Amino acid sequence: MPYHWTENPPDAGAVLTLWPYRSLPHKGFAVVILVTFVVITIPLYPLLGTALVWGMLPFMLAGVAGLWWGLRRSYRDGTTLEELTRAGDILTLIHTPARGAPQSWECNIYWAKAELHDNGGPVPFYITLSGNGRTVEIGRFLSEDERKALFAELSDYLRKG
Incomplete structure (x- = not known):
């Protein structure tokens, strides 16, 4: 899958890294x-x-x-990259597009909420993170099945807080 969870020391939390699938080496x-x-x-x-x-x-x-x-x-x-990190109680999502400046979003992990939108988004089974008064997308470049699997893992991660 074109995303990977990296376990860090207990006080740092996990890091989720997402990237587009590269089918042609x-x-x-x-x-x-x-x-x-x-x-x-x-x-x-x-x-x-x-x-x-x-x-x-x-x-x-x-x-x-x-x-x-x-x-x-x-x-x-394909150089687009997204990283979801946790530092203490702060959850940070950094989206680095292929062209343009990186964009970031921060929220207290206890208020963060992942949502899966079956339809109505730019792609089917669209995942958003909301908190701190903002809603941001995550994993838009993943396939439908990958977004479904990511949503389950992300929901579990946020629930554990």
Whole structure:
């Protein structure tokens, strides 16, 4: 699962770290680009030595470049990170987006409440934390099943306080 609970000393509490799922490792990225380049150039082989190659080549290279750009953008977006930490009675959620400044939320753990919204949110089974007069989302980038499992674990953690 793309989240992990880290147990710290008893006075520090647990740390929950969440990150987006990465289905394509960097080695797979290189393989996809190479295979795409090889497959996309197959129609050029019969045309070698003719002027048509120069007419088709820029479009084929643009297709490979577009795939490269799209996968790189996906990797950058995958650097999103969320950390839920506890220091004494204070629960802190820090959301670090791929682009932009980190956002934080703090609340006394005894007032914190996790809610699972089956529908009506930006994604099904949307998880929010509320307390200290604010409601924040957590784990939006997780899959439905992962959000359900996270909600159960998070509710247990908050209940133990």
